[in-house]
Amino acid sequence: MAAPDGRVVSRPQRLGQGSGRGPKGRGACLHPLDSLEQKETQEQTPGQLDMLRKAQEFFQTCDAEGKGFIARKDMQRLHKELPLSLEELEDVFDALDADGNGYLTPEEFTAGFSHFFFRQNNPSQEDAGEQVAQRHKEKVYQSRGNEDLGDMGEDEEAQFQMLMDRLGAQKVLEEKIAAYDEEIQHLYEEMEQQIKSEKEQFLLKDTERFQARSQELEQKLLCKEQELEQLTQKQKRLEGQCTALHHDKHETKAENTKLKLTNQELARELERTSWELQDAQQQLESLQQEACKLHQEKEMEVYRVTESLQREKAGLLKQLDFLRERNKHLRDERDICFQKNKAAKANTAASRASWKKRSGSVIGKYVDGRGILRSQSEEEEEVFSIPRRSSLGLSGYPLTEEEPGTGEPGPGGPYPRPLRRIISIEEDPLPQLLDGGFEQPLSKCPEEEEVSDQGAQGQIQEAPPLKLTPTSPRGQPVGKEAVCKEESSPSAPDRLFKIVFVGNSAVGKTSFLRRFCEDRFSPGMAATVGIDYRVKTVNVDDSQVALQLWDTAGQERYRCITQQFFRKADGVIVMYDLTDKQSFLSVRRWLSSVEEAVGDRVPVLLLGNKLDNEKEREVPRGLGEQLAKDNNLIFYECSAYSGHNTKESLLHLARFLKEQEDTVREDTIQVGHPAKKKSCCG
Numbered sequence: 001m002a003a004p005d006g007r008v009v010s011r012p013q014r015l016g017q018g019s020g021r022g023p024k025g026r027g028a029c030l031h032p033l034d035s036l037e038q039k040e041t042q043e044q045t046p047g048q049l050d051m052l053r054k055a056q057e058f059f060q061t062c063d064a065e066g067k068g069f070i071a072r073k074d075m076q077r078l079h080k081e082l083p084l085s086l087e088e089l090e091d092v093f094d095a096l097d098a099d100g101n102g103y104l105t106p107e108e109f110t111a112g113f114s115h116f117f118f119r120q121n122n123p124s125q126e127d128a129g130e131q132v133a134q135r136h137k138e139k140v141y142q143s144r145g146n147e148d149l150g151d152m153g154e155d156e157e158a159q160f161q162m163l164m165d166r167l168g169a170q171k172v173l174e175e176k177i178a179a180y181d182e183e184i185q186h187l188y189e190e191m192e193q194q195i196k197s198e199k200e201q202f203l204l205k206d207t208e209r210f211q212a213r214s215q216e217l218e219q220k221l222l223c224k225e226q227e228l229e230q231l232t233q234k235q236k237r238l239e240g241q242c243t244a245l246h247h248d249k250h251e252t253k254a255e256n257t258k259l260k261l262t263n264q265e266l267a268r269e270l271e272r273t274s275w276e277l278q279d280a281q282q283q284l285e286s287l288q289q290e291a292c293k294l295h296q297e298k299e300m301e302v303y304r305v306t307e308s309l310q311r312e313k314a315g316l317l318k319q320l321d322f323l324r325e326r327n328k329h330l331r332d333e334r335d336i337c338f339q340k341n342k343a344a345k346a347n348t349a350a351s352r353a354s355w356k357k358r359s360g361s362v363i364g365k366y367v368d369g370r371g372i373l374r375s376q377s378e379e380e381e382e383v384f385s386i387p388r389r390s391s392l393g394l395s396g397y398p399l400t401e402e403e404p405g406t407g408e409p410g411p412g413g414p415y416p417r418p419l420r421r422i423i424s425i426e427e428d429p430l431p432q433l434l435d436g437g438f439e440q441p442l443s444k445c446p447e448e449e450e451v452s453d454q455g456a457q458g459q460i461q462e463a464p465p466l467k468l469t470p471t472s473p474r475g476q477p478v479g480k481e482a483v484c485k486e487e488s489s490p491s492a493p494d495r496l497f498k499i500v501f502v503g504n505s506a507v508g509k510t511s512f513l514r515r516f517c518e519d520r521f522s523p524g525m526a527a528t529v530g531i532d533y534r535v536k537t538v539n540v541d542d543s544q545v546a547l548q549l550w551d552t553a554g555q556e557r558y559r560c561i562t563q564q565f566f567r568k569a570d571g572v573i574v575m576y577d578l579t580d581k582q583s584f585l586s587v588r589r590w591l592s593s594v595e596e597a598v599g600d601r602v603p604v605l606l607l608g609n610k611l612d613n614e615k616e617r618e619v620p621r622g623l624g625e626q627l628a629k630d631n632n633l634i635f636y637e638c639s640a641y642s643g644h645n646t647k648e649s650l651l652h653l654a655r656f657l658k659e660q661e662d663t664v665r666e667d668t669i670q671v672g673h674p675a676k677k678k679s680c681c682g
Ligand SMILES: Nc1nc2c(ncn2[C@@H]2O[C@H](COP(=O)(O)OP(=O)(O)OP(=O)(O)O)[C@@H](O)[C@H]2O)c(=O)[nH]1
Pocket: 503, 504, 505, 506, 507, 508, 509, 510, 511, 512, 522, 523, 524, 525, 526, 527, 528, 529, 552, 553, 554, 555, 609, 610, 611, 612, 613, 638, 639, 640, 641, 642
């Protein structure tokens, strides 16, 4: 390769370029170089080496195509460059082609050169190519003079140079070298240019990259700055909020303190109020208990009063019986007197006149001019013109009782009219008894002794028939029916309920009560006049309940009296006769008059009586049930005649009343929970 200074060092690669193309191939090409090196290391002198190198360079000049060998043609091409004719060149070629195969290998070339060169130095060492060299010498060197040849031994290089010059190769070589140099220069320049441009490009790229990077960084910086700005604003805002919150906190703290104080105050107040409330509750409780006690006391008083009344009634009945007895006695006396007078009348007219003067007896005013006793019934007829016979109950003693069916006045004598009065459910019937102490044992009252003996048995204490049976041949006086003794019940009743009995006339109210109280049925009862009552103690769930049963008159004219009794009633019984459609139709009217008086606060028991008389039934059971359901009533079908459902129905009502009262009591104890009316038919 040519160094920048223009010196040709070596071109070994050129030797290999023609591998495979020459007759000996690659091995033939490399061999000269190897041998050259071997020679260099073995015996070659520097001058010889230099010459070899130059020979090689010359070889390469000839082998322009780099085939690794020189053909005859290649040699002929040198004709233009070398000052040799074609023939001369042919001769040189032939001389060098030692094996005569038409190709000059580098070895042959170099060897030929060496031979030529060294033969000149040592003429004794002539070989087979001597002729060729000789010819060549003659033709080439003869023209240059013999003096030049003598110098070769002294300076090999100079000799070679001379040879080359003679051959004209020097010029070619120089030209080649110059061309190489130029080429190299050119390459250098190109390279430099390239390096420069690359450098520039690199710089440009670098600058661009740098610029892009810096722009990017600037962008980022801007972003960061904006972010920072935002953050700063945010911080400012937060600081502001913080300040506000701080301020708020202070305010809240102050408020909190105030609220705490208020809270404490309120707590104290609450405590005080709760204490007051507790006090009030205690007071209320005690008041309620007191009220309850008062209520019970009142009830018991009412019961006692009723009881006393009953006793009085019993006493009066006894008096009545006594009076009847006396009356009978008087009648007997009168009869005797009459008989006597009759006998005397037959004897003397004067004695007849004397009888007329004795007629003004105690019961005289009840005897009419014809000597017939005027019955109370007759008086009633005058007042009310009732078709049915009447009994008075407590509303008065009947002045007479008709014999059933006869319609004639009974033998019972006239009774004192002052006994006749109507007792209100509200009035105090016997204040004198209360004043005088009704606690007085009944045994002290001779007429009541037997009454007090009556004992009650079982759940419902039945009143056995009075020992002091009425003397009236017309059966029991109505007043007596009301005597239903509960005095000697095992324990005093816990509570008392007033029950008012209503319904059309003749539905069987009185009969029902009689069945209930006495377990008896008397056909052909007299219609009730005004009002009557009975007291019966029944056992309801282990407590004694006294029932004050008010028997009202169903007849239209007593309605106004009946109405007054509803107000104090705890319960009402509405009765219809299931064999009488009209009595059922009147039930609604009875219900509305009850509601008119007391609203819906009292429970009502609806009774369909005369169930025993199924043949004549006019009111189907379903109708009664429906009516009861519609009006929230307790409903029973019963029979005073057979006693069916008499006790059951009244016990149902009594239990209901008791439970209702219990609920009311419980509710009143629990403040703020008003009592509700219970459903009856549940
Ligand atoms: N078959 C039958 N007859 C009865 C029954 N209950 C009452 N009676 C008869 O019906 C009639 C009227 O009976 P009372 O008990 O006087 O009727 P009341 O409802 O009291 O009538 P007033 O007092 O006028 O309102 C009497 O003749 C009784 O014998 C019963 O259950 N069955």
